[in-house]
Amino acid sequence: MTLALGCIADDYTGASDLANTLTRAGLRTVQTIGVPADDLALPEVDAVVVSLKSRSIEAGLAVSRSRAAEAWLRGRGASRVLFKICSTFDSTDAGNIGPVMDALRADSGEGTVLVTPAFPETGRTVYQGNLFVGAVPLNESPLKDHPLNPMHDSSLVRVLARQSKTQIGLVDLATVTRGADAVRARLAELAGKGIGAAIIDAVFDRDLETIGLVAAEHRLSVGASGIGLGLARALVSTGKVKSAAGSSETGAAVGGPAACLAGSCSQATLQQIASAEKVMPVLHLDPDRILTGAGEAQRALDWAKPRLAEGPVLIASSSTPDQVAALQARHGRDAAGHAIEQAMADIAEGLVKSGVRRLVIAGGETSGAVVDRLRIPGFLVGVEIAAGVPVLRAVGIEGDMLLALKSGNFGGPEFFSDALGLMR
Ligand SMILES: Nc1ncnc2c1ncn2[C@@H]1O[C@H](COP(=O)(O)OP(=O)(O)O)[C@@H](O)[C@H]1O
Numbered sequence: 081m082t083l084a085l086g087c088i089a090d091d092y093t094g095a096s097d098l099a100n101t102l103t104r105a106g107l108r109t110v111q112t113i114g115v116p117a118d119d120l121a122l123p124e125v126d127a128v129v130v131s132l133k134s135r136s137i138e139a140g141l142a143v144s145r146s147r148a149a150e151a152w153l154r155g156r157g158a159s160r161v162l163f164k165i166c167s168t169f170d171s172t173d174a175g176n177i178g179p180v181m182d183a184l185r186a187d188s189g190e191g192t193v194l195v196t197p198a199f200p201e202t203g204r205t206v207y208q209g210n211l212f213v214g215a216v217p218l219n220e221s222p223l224k225d226h227p228l229n230p231m232h233d234s235s236l237v238r239v240l241a242r243q244s245k246t247q248i249g250l251v252d253l254a255t256v257t258r259g260a261d262a263v264r265a266r267l268a269e270l271a272g273k274g275i276g277a278a279i280i281d282a283v284f285d286r287d288l289e290t291i292g293l294v295a296a297e298h299r300l301s302v303g304a305s306g307i308g309l310g311l312a313r314a315l316v317s318t319g320k321v322k323s324a325a326g327s328s329e330t331g332a333a334v335g336g337p338a339a340c341l342a343g344s345c346s347q348a349t350l351q352q353i354a355s356a357e358k359v360m361p362v363l364h365l366d367p368d369r370i371l372t373g374a375g376e377a378q379r380a381l382d383w384a385k386p387r388l389a390e391g392p393v394l395i396a397s398s399s400t401p402d403q404v405a406a407l408q409a410r411h412g413r414d415a416a417g418h419a420i421e422q423a424m425a426d427i428a429e430g431l432v433k434s435g436v437r438r439l440v441i442a443g444g445e446t447s448g449a450v451v452d453r454l455r456i457p458g459f460l461v462g463v464e465i466a467a468g469v470p471v472l473r474a475v476g477i478e479g480d481m482l483l484a485l486k487s488g489n490f491g492g493p494e495f496f497s498d499a500l501g502l503m504r
């Protein structure tokens with residue numbers, strides 16, 4: 081296997097989002113969970129997206145796991161590596177985007193690393209280094225209330241500078257619109273000043289295509305699915321990869337009971353849960369009971385089992401920002417997050433033991449906890465359910481399973497029904 085592109089994603093929904101984008105852009109892609117075991121049978125692909133649950137862990141651990149993933153990718157011929165982060169730059173001043181980028185930059189000998197979370201298809205744009213979510217700056221968007229990584233500064237130059245050891249520059253939109261050579265010249269200017277990374281503006285897909293042509297010449301880039309799109313289009317347009325567009329996995333139907341789990345507290349997910357309540361049974365977990373060990377996961381399984389034969393169910397821990405803040409005040413942010421993730425994993429494990437083979441999960445950290453508990457080593461990419469969210473077919477397990485790992489902010493109001501309709 082000689083990879084045209086190696087990717088390291090800091091959460092599982094983001095990995096799935098990127099794998100979807102690369103597949104739709106014509107790259108044969110597989111998503112792995114962590115660095116694959118040598119005996120995991122992988123198809124011949126152009127790109128591998130290694131999923132890590134590293135976005136919100138201790139920075140040193142995020143660095144070591146990311147470096148191990150990079151070594152595995154480079155060992156399989158990846159001369160280009162994309163460190164995939166959230167399109168809303170989910171992170172804190174401790175990291176982990178800066179520390180991981182610094183380490184991967186040192187390993188790769190990269191001069192100035194191109195960084196952009198722009199993903200216009202989902203309303204993420206970057207202008208003068210500032211990230212916009214739809215029409216509002218990041219710090220005025222619902223991401224200001226994220227349970228783990230609340231974002232309070234839309235200037236990514238400032239945000240990354242607080243996390244990284246290198247200086248952070250800017251490649252502005254005016255430069256990008258002048259084309260790849262202008263971007264190359266600007267990067268050379270920054271590298272000459274010893275600036276190790278640059279936020280690069282992007283508002284439209286054509287900006288990503290320009291960026292992708294330059295990023296394809298670099299050993300390391302950092303960004304979300306948008307730069308992945310640019311890289312994929314550049315690899316195809318320059319003949320480095322023969323397009324396999326339309327090659328997404330469409331294997332046999334799996335059938336059987338189906339269930340949805342929502343751990344995301346995003347505005348989008350709360351709306352999707354409300355829509356789902358009109359068409360399927362929904363159980364709202366009591367987060368305090370989870371934190372006090374009151375058997376909430378078992379209660380959820382006892383509720384779900386008799387209903388699964390009738391149709392899909394949805395089990396949600398999701399709360400409003402005020403409720404999240406109150407719970408965190410009572411129990412601690414990290415303790416609350418971890419306990420609820422693990423409860424979701426307990427529930428998922430019980431549902432699979434009850435015969436569930438089609439699982440929709442809302443939330444990146446939630447997806448990580450569930451997929452790790454189910455010991456799924458990798459996924460093939462299926463049809464797209466919504467921008468950034470594909471159907472995934474598990475590989476390396478006994479039997480068949482279909483999953484959808486929904487980024488908290490992605491998908492329309494009817495996402496859960498839409499997903500189940502495509503996961504047969
Ligand atoms: N009711 C709740 N109160 C506090 N934290 C919660 C609640 N429900 C879920 N969480 C936690 O919030 C975090 C959600 O993160 P994640 O699953 O990545 O969602 P998103 O994709 O929206 O970022 C997880 O750590 C989860 O355990």
Ligand SMILES: O=C(O)[C@H](O)C(=O)COP(=O)(O)O
Nearest residue numbers: 093094097166167444487488
């Ligand atoms: O928004 C993105 O780029 C990715 O889909 C992502 O990283 C989502 O992470 P989340 O934790 O599911 O919001």
